[in-house]
Amino acid sequence: MNYNIDHGREKRIGFPEVVYGASKDILTLKKIIGEIRDKSEKVLLTKLQKEKYQELKKDFPISFYDEISGICIIGQLKNNIKKNPDVAILSGGTSDEFVVNEAFYTLSFLGLKAQKFIDIGVAGIHRLLDREKDIKKAKVLIVCAGFEGALLTVVGGLFPQPIIGVPVSGGYGVAEGGYAALNSMLSSCANGLTVTNIDNGYGAAIAAYRILNY
Numbered sequence: 001m002n003y004n005i006d007h008g009r010e011k012r013i014g015f016p017e018v019v020y021g022a023s024k025d026i027l028t029l030k031k032i033i034g035e036i037r038d039k040s041e042k043v044l045l046t047k048l049q050k051e052k053y054q055e056l057k058k059d060f061p062i063s064f065y066d067e068i069s070g071i072c073i074i075g076q077l078k079n080n081i082k083k084n085p086d087v088a089i090l091s092g093g094t095s096d097e098f099v100v101n102e103a104f105y106t107l108s109f110l111g112l113k114a115q116k117f118i119d120i121g122v123a124g125i126h127r128l129l130d131r132e133k134d135i136k137k138a139k140v141l142i143v144c145a146g147f148e149g150a151l152l153t154v155v156g157g158l159f160p161q162p163i164i165g166v167p168v169s170g171g172y173g174v175a176e177g178g179y180a181a182l183n184s185m186l187s188s189c190a191n192g193l194t195v196t197n198i199d200n201g202y203g204a205a206i207a208a209y210r211i212l213n214y
Helices: 009-013 026-037 050-059 094-109 132-136 150-158 173-186 201-213
Strands: 043-046 063-066 071-074 087-091 114-117 140-145 163-167
Touching: 026 043, 026 050, 043 094, 050 063, 050 071, 063 094, 071 094, 087 094, 087 132, 087 150, 087 201, 094 114, 094 140, 094 201, 114 132, 140 150, 140 201, 150 163, 150 173, 163 173, 163 201
Parallel strands: 087 114, 087 140, 140 163
Antiparallel strands: 043 071, 063 071
């Protein structure tokens, strides 16, 4: 079976086709990875379950897997030797880490250095203010937050960089599923913010990549 892979995507728009791993079976994943590897040194898979990775690494031993985010990279990553991070990834709490890591490792796959600032939400806003100098060094900010998603508006009022918000599905009651955070971010009074779909750390990383490479 031919999976009609877009081998020309990287040349056309700057980054390769990425494989969504959650809904594909092992046999399909192996065939798709094999076809991509015929043209490319490495492959990125998102939302991949741990048991699938355990099977994949038998055929592709040079690989990386982050169990928290489900990010898998087949092939060898090159070391990034940049002094300062291109992107700062901020999160309201530690429960947002699965989205933070998805963005972080997607950026690594694309050759961009990122720095994580986890658990600096507005419930203890001094934690954000304490890292102000470090955050200002980045060229693009990604802000991941669940519950009411207020961190994005605060960051948008403090920092001048392009800012991408990611609403996170963590939470309970009216915050469950990330819709409260999504609506809050979309209705933010801070100007010029971009907002992705719920839990879409990958999409935020690609948006940052587009900004930095245009």
